[in-house]
Amino acid sequence: MEAVELDDWWLLEQVDPWGQLREDIRFAQQTAFLVAAAGAKKANGGAWKPEDFILKFDPDYEPPQPKKQTPKDLERILLRWAKAVNKGFGKDEFGR
8 A cells, every 4th residue: 555545544534533433433323313213211211322322341431522623624634635635646556
């Protein structure tokens, strides 16, 4: 894998994260949706949230809160991506 491709994958992961933690969050969201669709409520009458279904192996574990992207963050990511893509223009598949 060339450095440009690795950089593309890194940039994509910054915009749309994936991995084991992200899968835990997706399954928690799915489960919360299914429980709500079934009409189930908590014992106190409240609605279920995805945080209620995230696996916790450590009692002190707090799931990381996603950082809210600012327009400046998005601009930085897009400029980095554009720079990486522009490096590749005019080259063949071997980088020549």
